[in-house]
Amino acid sequence: MSDFAKEKEIFFNHLKESGLKKTGQREVILVVFLKTEGHLSAEDLYNLVKAEDPTVGFTTVYRTLKLMCECGLAREEGMGDGFKRYEHHYNHPHHDHLICTECSDLIEFYSETIEKKQDEIALSHNFKPTHHSLRIWGICSACQKKTKTKAAAK
Amino acid sequence: MSDFAKEKEIFFNHLKESGLKKTGQREVILVVFLKTEGHLSAEDLYNLVKAEDPTVGFTTVYRTLKLMCECGLAREEGMGDGFKRYEHHYNHPHHDHLICTECSDLIEFYSETIEKKQDEIALSHNFKPTHHSLRIWGICSACQKKTKTKAAAK
């Protein structure tokens, strides 16, 4: 089964198990979310959903995002600007982010060394870690070039 | 000169350089902040300040926190709950946090290995890092004991 099909199944199972109903809106929101790659804010998702079905309101988007997080399809992550972002969680292993403060570009990375060291540190404090978030802000390669070009043009 | 005296000097210099005025409220807020250790929210600080001088409003606390960040005495850091926290920045080298999701306790740590690895990763993406934040959520040692005790009592 494709991930896409599995994810839909997980979602609808979660609804059934919680005594919730399968509705058109929830399905549109789910499908639109699954089709995206990125790190969307609730509003981003709302806009994508609205393009597909203009009658869906943001209340429902927020509520459905919560459901998707509950059943492990999505995860919440703040990037330091005012709002929460949502990423795929199912079959999307943990990763961290480089965040460009000029263009808001996000670069994902993963480091075994860092993950291991984190576990060591937690262990040394008798701390039982559940999840973590590492964010590095700075200027991405493209924006560095832009700045240089501007400076040269002076 | 003590750190305390230096920090006051830095703050008042910052005011002078920016054409701002030295006021009683700003001084109380500064001093109260400098006396604390921790990771305070604006409201935490407001409450501490109010105990010392009940006439200070939170507007001024927020505005003064911004000033303290500007001149490098404080740094802003979100812990994933709804609000911003403020830490000492002057002579307080960067560190990361273990965050207990039961009791909200914060444990600071620092790892040279992780810091180095982060720089390597940034470099490998031609990314120029400015700052970063690593947060590990989980259950602290004390809360694990509490849970065990409860379980044993059943």
Place this chain on the structure above:
DNA sequence: CTCTCTGCAAATCTTTTGCAGTCCT
């Protein structure tokens, strides 16, 4: 039919801003 959903509008919650009066310098 019942019980959950939905969208709207209104409420939250933290942080910011406009304003009229107050206080440094």
Place this chain on the structure above:
DNA sequence: AGGACTGCAAAAGATTTGCAGAGAG
């Protein structure tokens, strides 16, 4: 005196909740 500062109240921005009508099972 004059501009900056302050506290209040109101605004803002993201997210949540109450409600009455709509829809799934």
